[in-house]
Amino acid sequence: MLPHKQIELSLQTAVRAVLPDADVAAVLVRPCDPKFGDYQSNALMSLAKTRKLNPRQLATDVVANLDVSAVCEKVEIAGAGFLNFRLKNSLLGQTLEAAARGEHLFFAKAAQPKTIVLDFSSPNVAKPMHVGHIRSTGIGDALQRTLRLLNHRIISDNHIGDWGTQFGKLLLGWKQILNRAELERDAITELERLYKVINAECDANPARLEEAKSELVKLQAGEAENTAIWKEMIALSQKQFDTIYGRLGVRFEQALGESFYNPWLGEVVNELLRRGIARESEGAVGVFSDGSLPQKEDPFLVNRDSEWVADPALVRKSDGGFNYMTTDLATIDYRLKTWSPKEIVYVVDDRQSGHFKKLFLTFARWKSEEAKNTKLVHVGFGKIMGEDGKPFKTRSGDTVKLSDLMDEAEERAFKIVSEKSPALPETQRKEIARVIGLGAVKYADLLPNRQSDYVFSWDKMLALQGNTAPYLQYAYARIKSIFRKAAETFNVQHSTPNIQLAAPEEFALAKHLLNFGITLEAVADELRPNYLCNYLFELAVHFSRFFESCPVLKADDEAARHSRLALCDLTARVLKQGLDTLGIEVVEQM
RNA sequence: GCGCCCGUAGCUCAGUUGGAUAGAGCACCUGCCUUCUAAGCAGGUUGUCGCGCGUUCGAUUCGCGCCGGGCGCACCA
Known part of the structure; x- marks a missing residue:
């Protein structure tokens, strides 16, 4: 068990001894400023507060019942009631040696693995993947990697946009203006052209719009020719997706597109109608407020001219078609029946938060039992802005294609x-x-807090200085360089080294290694990969300081050399594992 | 109009149950490569945490009210 966990458990036991009825789940220790110690707990102050106790007195009582002598030096009570813990050097050494023997890498698997469905990326058929997909794909992938590392069962599901009204226009374009040669050369660009041309015509000419609608109706009715064309468009798009996900190194367990749920949509609406959850309005069918929430918090209400009016979640359009609320309801139902997940997490743009509020509330009304046992979470994120402060576009004003973006990054x-x-x-x-x-x-995409917008800057992310992926990869490459040199000069020893820390840079590096697991757990708990980015950056900083001031191969004696080599190796392993968890590769040399 | 998100150093941004003197990168200045990769390290400068009030032993963090910006508000997803 890692030292901070031992401290935490001992502390919880001590708290229980002093306050038998206290909820110790929130009694935690956190890494802290080195001037106070290695770990700190401020939990006693909030416990004292709710019980109107003197926090210093409570701390004294708890410490009297606390036995962490195997792990820490004398526990200090400081300030208003902080507990400061300083690790015993012997235990620090033992923990590192166990890691060097491969017994752990500073994190523990979850005691109770959860099944979680992760819904992310969700590109559209017949459209190029663009910068708008980076965030969902990158954050989603980092989350699936983090959660898997911690032993959770993850079903990543790419909810591809393979159905909807755009196919009427695409079908019309395919039949009338398709350029076969272009389709073979660059299918997505040609499909995009079809859509743009027909869309413009529809805007200008209602008759064209009617034509497109009738193609859509035929598709929805299962007419053979349109179905065949639609399937071909999906297949062509899938090739693009495969190429891009291949380059990105992103994999999905499932890719059940919107169309997969078509067979259930009618029944979803019928059941909602039958049970009075939805009702007809202006020819459409929608779910309306049930009045269970205060007006301000009710997503089914909107205030217009200081009057609260209905803002329903439409599940059937007046033309009889379904929309994405219906599909999303059927999707939740399917996922619950198929995988029985504890959670379903949607990594989707913050602008859709209103949709998810309605979706989750509607589902809870539709399937209240299932909803009680399943956590539905919307992990939202902000926009990518250009350096002009407007949404990130090419100079000509188009969206930036993901393939072009990757090409440019590599160039x-x-x-x-x-x-x-x-x-x-x-x-x-x-x-x-x-x-x-x-x-x-x-890395540039994962580093900012996901909920805020961020400015996309080639120069910043590839300046390759400061808090960037190349800085971390560079630290890794430097370590690998040491081992290449070591192999030339010395017989590489496989015996387990004794870790002997002396220099302050060695201690700082070693102690930071121990916090890898806390960081991974924080990422998993709050679904925020940026915590891991910052941890790894700090790790690289600690390593760089160590590298500058502690010679490894030219250490004073053999024992120090072995110890430092072991420290280097552990740092490299954590860097590699951490970057891999963010979906980022490393190179041995750069 | 109503709701949601945001406002932290010149710029871009962190800030983990409310915690100790608010951090990092960039930019700027000064040192450090005949010694393991200088894509690096060491040091220096930079703040009414948008404004006000409140809760608290303690507020960037919680509540209320303003100011400023973004986004969303029935048949697109």
Whole structure:
């Protein structure tokens, strides 16, 4: 068991001894400012507050019942009632040695693994994937990797947009203006062109719109020709998705598109109608407020001219078609029946938060038992802005395609790699550029708090200085370089080294390694990969300081050399594992 | 109009149950490569945490009211 967990459990036991009825779940320890110690708990102050106790007195009583002598030096009570813990050096050494033997990598698997459905990325058929998909895909992938690492069962499901009104226009375009040669050359661009041309015509000419609608009706009715074309469009899009996800290194357990749920949509609406959850209005069918929430908090109400009016969740349009609320309801139902998840997490743009509020409330009304046992979570995120402060676009004002973005990242990285390491063969420089370019883009996207908008800047992410992926990859490459040199100079020893820490840089690095697991758990609890980014950046900073001031291969004696090599190896392993958890690769040399 | 999100250093942003003197990167200045990768390290400068009131031993964090910005408000997803 990792030291901080031992402290936590001992502390909880001590708290229970003093306050038998206290809820100790919130009695936790956190890494803290080194001037106070290695770990700190401030839980006693809030316990004292709710019970109107003197916090210093409570702390004194708890410490009297606390036995952490195997783990820590004397526990200090400080300030208003903080408990400060300083690890015993012997235990720190033992923990590192156990890690060096491969017994752990500073994190523990979840005691109670959960089944979680993760819904992310969700690109649309017949459209190019663009920057708008980076955040959902990158955050979603980092979350699935984190949760899997902690032993949870994750069903990642790509809810592809393969159904909807746009197919009427696409079908019309396919039949009338398709350029077969272009379709073979670049299918997505040609499909996009079809949509744009027909869409413009529909805007200008209602008769064209009627034509498109009738194509859609035929598709929805299962007419053979349109169904065949639709399937071909999906297949062509799937190729694009496969290429891009391949480059990104993102995998899904499932890719059940919207159309998968078509067979159930009619019954969903019928049941909602039958049970009075939905009703007809202006020809459409919608779910309206049931009045169970205060007006201000009710997503089914909107205030217009200081009057609260209905803002229903429509589940059937007046033309009889269904919309995405219906599909999403059927999707939840299917997921629950198929996988019995504890949670369903949607990694989707914050702008859809209103939709999810309505969706979750509607589902709770529809299937109240299931809803009680399942947590539905919307993990929202902000927009990507250009350096002009407006949504990120190309110079000509188009959305930036993901494939172009990745190409440019690799090209820019290649220039820098060639400049910094001209001696490396070109094939190797290309591979390094691929890993660094892609890593820089992914990291820049994961680093900001997900809920805020962030500014996309090539120069910032590929300046390759400061808190960027290349800085972390560089730290890793430097470690690997040490081991290459070590292999030339010494017989590489596989015996377990004794860790002996002396320099302050060694202690700081070692103690930071121990916090990997706390960080992973924080990412999992709050679904925020940026915590891991910051942890890894700090780890790289600690390593760089160590690297500057503590010679490894030229250490004073063999024992120190072995100890430092072990520290290097553990740092490399955590860096690699951590970056992998963010979906970012490393290179041995750069 | 109503709701949601945001406002922290010149710029871009962190800030983990409310905690101790609010942090990082960039930019700017000064040192450090005949010694493990200088894509680095060490040091220096930078703040009415939008404004006000309240709760609290303690507020960037919680509540209320303003100001400023973004987004969303029935048959697109």
